Amino acid sequence: MDIKYTPSKSPVADRQLFNARFSLDGSLLIAGSYQGDVRRFDLSTEDHHELRAINGHHAWVQAFALHPTQNLIVSGDSWGKLQLHDYTHDDPQPLWALEDAHDGWIRSIAFSKTGDWFATCGRDQTVRVFNTKNGKQKRMLVGHQADVYHVLFHPEEDQLLSADALGNIFQWDLKKQHPLRTFDASETFLAHRLQDVGGVQVLAFSPDGKTLFAGGTRPKNGGTVQGVPIIIGFSWETAERTLLRELGGTADCYCEDLKFHPDGFLMAVTSGTPGTGKLQFIDLTLEEPLFQLSSLSNCHSLDVHPDGETIAVTTTVRGSNGNGRKVDDEGNYIGNTSPIQILVPELPEPKNTNA
Numbered sequence: 001m002d003i004k005y006t007p008s009k010s011p012v013a014d015r016q017l018f019n020a021r022f023s024l025d026g027s028l029l030i031a032g033s034y035q036g037d038v039r040r041f042d043l044s045t046e047d048h049h050e051l052r053a054i055n056g057h058h059a060w061v062q063a064f065a066l067h068p069t070q071n072l073i074v075s076g077d078s079w080g081k082l083q084l085h086d087y088t089h090d091d092p093q094p095l096w097a098l099e100d101a102h103d104g105w106i107r108s109i110a111f112s113k114t115g116d117w118f119a120t121c122g123r124d125q126t127v128r129v130f131n132t133k134n135g136k137q138k139r140m141l142v143g144h145q146a147d148v149y150h151v152l153f154h155p156e157e158d159q160l161l162s163a164d165a166l167g168n169i170f171q172w173d174l175k176k177q178h179p180l181r182t183f184d185a186s187e188t189f190l191a192h193r194l195q196d197v198g199g200v201q202v203l204a205f206s207p208d209g210k211t212l213f214a215g216g217t218r219p220k221n222g223g224t225v226q227g228v229p230i231i232i233g234f235s236w237e238t239a240e241r242t243l244l245r246e247l248g249g250t251a252d253c254y255c256e257d258l259k260f261h262p263d264g265f266l267m268a269v270t271s272g273t274p275g276t277g278k279l280q281f282i283d284l285t286l287e288e289p290l291f292q293l294s295s296l297s298n299c300h301s302l303d304v305h306p307d308g309e310t311i312a313v314t315t316t317v318r319g320s321n322g323n324g325r326k327v328d329d330e331g332n333y334i335g336n337t338s339p340i341q342i343l344v345p346e347l348p349e350p351k352n353t354n355a
Helices: none
Strands: 005-007 028-032 038-042 063-066 072-076 082-086 096-098 106-111 117-122 126-131 137-142 148-153 160-164 168-173 178-184 189-192 195-198 202-205 211-219 227-235 241-246 254-260 266-272 276-282 291-296 301-304 311-314 340-345
Touching: 028 063, 028 340, 063 117, 072 106, 072 117, 117 148, 117 160, 126 148, 126 160, 148 202, 189 211, 195 211, 202 254, 211 241, 227 254, 227 266, 254 301, 266 301
Parallel strands: 063 106, 106 148
Antiparallel strands: 005 340, 028 038, 063 072, 072 082, 082 096, 106 117, 117 126, 126 137, 148 160, 160 168, 168 178, 189 195, 202 211, 211 227, 211 254, 227 241, 254 266, 266 276, 276 291, 301 311, 311 340
């Protein structure tokens, strides 16, 4: 399979963006920001015109999820607030808002298959389940002993999973409100020099739902946060490990996001130091990636457009760490920025018909 992707014209926000997702119809690209809002870019315009932001959050918006069948977005911030909006409105107003949905940072949000309810998780070590229509909490699940980084529903069964900073992945019994079973990804965790490093950053299911994949790092140390980005695969039936895949060296560090392409291969992005980032297309039966792009910087998320071809990767500007940066002449601090890399398939060279 000859796969090549190349960057096209990409939107740039005035602040760093955590993530980017395509809308249901593919007309918008939506991203949560460090500015405390949700940014929207109109992909139907040549310059990817930025629309009015979704406001109302108090702090960083790392977590959001798009409803599977409706034009709705649930977003959560680092102070624990949740909001529901229709993201197609010119000036989106909250359909409901919860100020203290979590005690602090909301890390991940996932909708159930029907979208009638959704799950959240965060730094308060809890997983919570809410009614989408009115925002009422249905469950609070307790069992993790560390920050919970990711939540995910099985694609066919309404089975909820969550993963934490210690490398524990729980499948929950929602009626009894306790873990039903555990998937062991503790290889992604290391306690070193009084620092806890690693944890499961992302979960993804194979399209048939038979394999669960966890992305993270095999930490080398805590002082410089180095580690080898890895993907661990588990059998959904037995919870036994079936795969371990390294995505680079110790400078590549974290596997930050995983998605399956409609053509069946797995896509992964990594973020390492200093300013390293990779996008890989992976056939899990082959040792070498089908495609790799190493010119990106600190990749944090990826998504596939409904057209099945265009890909969005959220990055961070290389070498623009804000520690100690001076203010400008007007006294304003210039924050970091995040180009969203829009990648399109590279068309093959036309054959010479005159030969």
